[in-house]
Amino acid sequence: MNLFHKLSNWLRLKRQEANVLCVGLDNSGKSTIINQLKPSSAQTQDIVPTIGFCVEKFSTSSLTFTVFDMSGQGRYRSLWEHYYRDAHAIIFVIDSGDKVRIVVAKEELDMLLHHSDVKHRRIPILFFANKSDLQDSLSSVKVSQMMGLDNIKNKPWHICASNALTGEGLQEGVDWLQDQIRSLKS
Amino acid sequence: MSGSENKDINEVNSKWLDAHYDPVANLYTFSSCVALADLNGDGESKLVVGDLGSGASNMKLKVFKGTSLMTENTLLDLPTGLVAFHMDQNEPRTPAIAVASGPFIYVYKNLRPYFKFTLPPLEVNELEQEVWSQAREDKIDPMSLKEMLEGIRNKAQVPLSVRSLKFLMLEHQDMESFVNMHKQQPIRRQTVITCIGTLKKNMADEDAVSCLVIGTENMEIYVLDPEAFTILSKISLPSTPAFMDVTGQFDVEFRITVACRNGNIYILRRDSKKPKYCIELSSHAVGLVRVNKNIVVGCTQETLHGCTQKGKKLWTTYLPASIVTMGLMDHKSRGFQAVLVGLANSEVHMYRDKNLVNIIKTQDVITSICFGKYGREDGSLIMTTKGGGLIIKILKRTAVFDEKDTTPGPPVAQSVKLNVPKKTKLYVDQTMRERENAVAMHRAFQMDLYRLRLTAARAYVKALESNLTPMSSSASEPLKMNAVVQGLGPSFKLTLNIQNTSVCRPSMNLAISFWYDEKLYSLKTSFFKIPLLVPGLNYPIDTFVECLSDKGISDVIKVFVLQIGRSNPLLTAHINMPVSEGMALC
Incomplete structure (x- = not known):
């Protein structure tokens, strides 16, 4: 049995599983991104503000992702930290059209990075500078500068501009995340 | 600090x-002209500002979204107050903006001008009206018009209209043209709005329909109907209101607090035409x-x-x-x-x-x-x-x-309870024993203390008798010595300070000898004579000690001051040598 297990792993017959935590401020598009990543048969039309959190699953060529889609509303943000321990990767969604609240996103990110369950782990973080279709949206470079992402030294991170409504930029980010998780697991 | x-x-x-x-950002405004409201009903609040501009021009109604200006409308006059309020039950629930400016309230819906409310005109002085009608028929010249108006201003109960007051301010040459320009229009006296607030009509909900409450220059407060903009209630004040706060519901019970220009605060309530309370x-x-x-x-x-x-x-x-x-x-x-x-x-x-x-x-x-x-x-x-x-x-x-x-006071630590451990059985037993046998314990302690003192005194006497101390006790040769070791090693400088403490007798025939472990230390001269010691003077005597061991150990060097012809040393000093730190040099 064990041998078969190893063999199937080696042949990548069975997909590996990864727990991913999806966080970000309210109205940044977390649920929309997760919805877009699901197979088209499982997608929903209406996205409503998430209460508490939702667990979603989707798979790529080699990994099965279990995503904890956290609510971004102020009163639910205190829930995030309870899921840091079991997460293999973090997706942080930023509304690149909301310039005023970039500081709030930065504050939440800093709190995340300084949390004892995250601080010393080499956990990959994927940033989506979402809503890139908006006219006055910030570029991913500008977002990473305003968020101070250059200061993250001990974790692999990647930022990509995305448009969750059309799915633009999402695949690039998920591919990066998949490579990171596989390189960490092997 | x-x-x-x-x-x-x-x-x-x-x-x-x-x-x-x-x-x-080019925003010049006061707190009364700023409001936050969800103008589009999309869940995002915008900042609505009645911008005073330069005070004479560029008055604008500006709406900010995020960091940028979304729209701006030009205002005709300086805004004195701005509120966002729901004026109807229509869906979606988007608030209207009311801007108070001069005698008018401009109401904007969806950021478009919707309605203009004008304060009711005030009663005009009859004499003034009479005088102006004479001027219209050219019966009197501007100079006599001025004289008559001045007379009215000084005596009349009802104050003059703005037009007459402006006329009285004019220079002689401008009067004629002013009269010709204005004499055809009827005289109107109007007051201006000084402050504005909102009052829920009959429900306490966040998005319930609200009445506008306005304070005017002629010392009155009006409550306006939210849809028809008719005056629902009118309250007189002893002075002109400057700041206003409104709470409650118009149909149930409400309370209007106004700070007036006479330095008093009046509190008004429903069903009272006069202020209920006054704070001076x-x-x-x-x-x-x-x-x-x-x-x-x-x-x-x-x-x-x-x-x-x-x-x-x-x-x-x-x-x-x-x-x-x-x-x-x-x-x-x-x-x-x-x-x-x-x-x-x-x-x-x-x-x-x-x-x-x-x-x-x-x-x-x-x-x-x-x-x-x-x-x-x-x-x-x-x-x-x-x-x-x-x-x-x-x-x-x-x-x-x-x-x-945050101002100073007793520190927080003062009220923190200390974690004192519970009393153990052993502790209680000991306490009981101490209480019962207090006398015996005290005696035992005192006896031991006396014994200790006796032992200490005996040891001291013995040391004195055998001249083991650096103080000489003999009456014939009173001497004092102290020793200083300098250096890190392996070479040390040993300085002995010898002093004759007698009043007038010099010491002679003295010698110093050292006793030390020859495996550990070597001294250049381990025996030398001391010259004559004059009383009171301090004689430093130097010698060099070489440490021979590199194991980081140290020993005691004993110094004896001897008198030639006597076998007992006069005094003895024990020098605790420091550990040699410079072993690499050996």
């Missing part, structure tokens, strides 16, 4: 996030805020007073600078209310009751303050500066304001 101040500033900064600062302030009010059921008023004397809604004064706080503006911080989701006071020293102080809970340092003097939901963020603080800047700060999610005052 400065260190603690710096710490305070850091602590202040830790409560707020600096979301945006535009020093040249020691100086003029510069701001009025209601926190829960209490009124907080800022005065020109750099003071902040707290009063109950029945007019009883609760507390007074003294401020470091004069007040420029005041605002309420009402964080509904946390149930936190505080008063924000913008001071002339570019600070915003946050008071909870009389306690200063937070200080925000700003880049410029703040002229308007507004706290509420901006965009999607509940805890946003919007401020505009004297120089036309716009500052947006966001309250941190983790920020907690201490209940306690």
